[in-house]
Amino acid sequence: MYEVFIGGWSNSKSVIRKNRTKPDVAEVDTPDILSADEMRGFWIRWDDGVISVGKEGESSAFLTYADPEPFGIGYFGVCTGWGASGEWLIEAICVGGHDRYVNPSAPPPPSGVTDIGDFCWCDASGGVIPPGAVEGGKDDESLYVGRAYHEGALLPGKVKPGHAVCYVAWGGGEHGKTEYQVLCGCNPVWVPTTGNNIPHNAIPAGETEDGEPLYVGRVQHEDTVTIGKVQPSHSVCYIPYGGAEVAFPEYEIMVQQN
Template sequence: MTNFLDVATEDNLQYQFFPVSSGSVTFKVRTPNDAHLALTLGPQESDPMYEVFIGGWGNTKSVIRRNRTKPDKVEVDTPGILNGGEFRGFWVRWDGGVVSAGREGEVIPFISWTDPEPFPVGFVGVCTGWGATGTWKIEAQPSAPQAAALYSTPPGYPGGPAPGGAGVWAEASGGQVPPEAVLGGQDSNGEPLYVARAQHEGAILPGKLVASHGCAYVPWGGQEHGKPTYQVLVGGPNNWVPTNGSNVPPGAFPGGQTEDGETLFIGRVRHEGSVTTGKVQQSHGVCYISFGGQELGFPDYEILMA
């Protein structure tokens, strides 16, 4: 049974905060305009912080703002996105420095921005203002152990649950994004990319899930390979550490293995406006990503820690 936190907000732009343990929040809100969310380190307004304004400017636009400072990081036209007479459902995610918001039932966000200097979000605040009051139903997120019970590892995949219960690999296909999927980055067009892996030529290869393409992509043999059946990291860690070459730090998250049995780790790089996840092969001293049909190697990358 889903637990909801019921919150009423006045027309005063005063945030009401609650703690969060996952990288997303799902909610329904009934308000004519200006449903505001704050993502913060603690239960108060303080830098650093993100703000997501849904249906601002008379219910015509939505924006993402950092540290209460203009200009806004991104702005999109969203006419009529809110309604004072009925609940509208949304989700907001903040994984891997990618802050995004989307409508209930839609995988692709209507607004997204990548922070080059992300911080760990511990609290979410909600408020209304600019002539609007609001009624909110905020969904309590399931914890990682509950997510682990929902999924089992298919035959042929080693490992199952990650070390220490820090995440599980959930089987999916056709562009499906399981609940609590770990967001690894975003494509050049702003679409979220999730941490995924798939089997290929006897190997289990970390890569990226592109939901709108209906598949995950893995890098191997100089090429990008699309996989309609794949696994997605669920309820897992989201701590990315910069490194380079063969310097895999202790505690890096193992994500698969080569056809020869070498452990592969999960990495990501910035490339042509994207933040793309791929495989770190320590013996090669690079992070490989699949991009534009090719396998590309980068000596400087971020690696996912357990």
């Protein structure tokens, strides 16, 4: 874990501490940075293993730490110390950005429906599951809808937190990727289909190395519900399972609710 202290040690310094051990990994003198007479604002950000701390209204940080061995942040907590009071504003930033898709190969949508909305794919790694992640499968633990790059393709697959990877199917094999994206912030539904019958509101989630759109599918297999990729030109849903890429002509596909 990382700890950030602002105005500690009798309001004399601020530090960043890793794994509750000393010495502190970053420290700076900040005399009287806090005040009993006025509310003062601060921000804390982290990205790619760099933690930065700054004052409200100032873009530059007064305290930073670049971890040479960073780890994913999945949880955080905030508190004041020694009877003080404070207010907290938590901003959820989706690093992966938003994708707005229109299904180019599907039939025209019903009247009043022009596309299937915004979807947030959040960057993650090492088994981290961002807030609002979409759960789509189950084996000995919950599986989440993810995607990862492999051999020039962006492939939908299953994020398995216990293995700290996103598994994708490609070229007959199952491939575990430690860096991936997780679908967040939406409530899709799953509908049964077969072959290349892609519903108009199916959610595109990637593409092959040749540029063919891929969709998110899932199947029941070996007492699991496993997430994989639907490739329309092959008329199947491929799932990564047991080290192999397994094809199913009957499957469920993820769609946006109307």
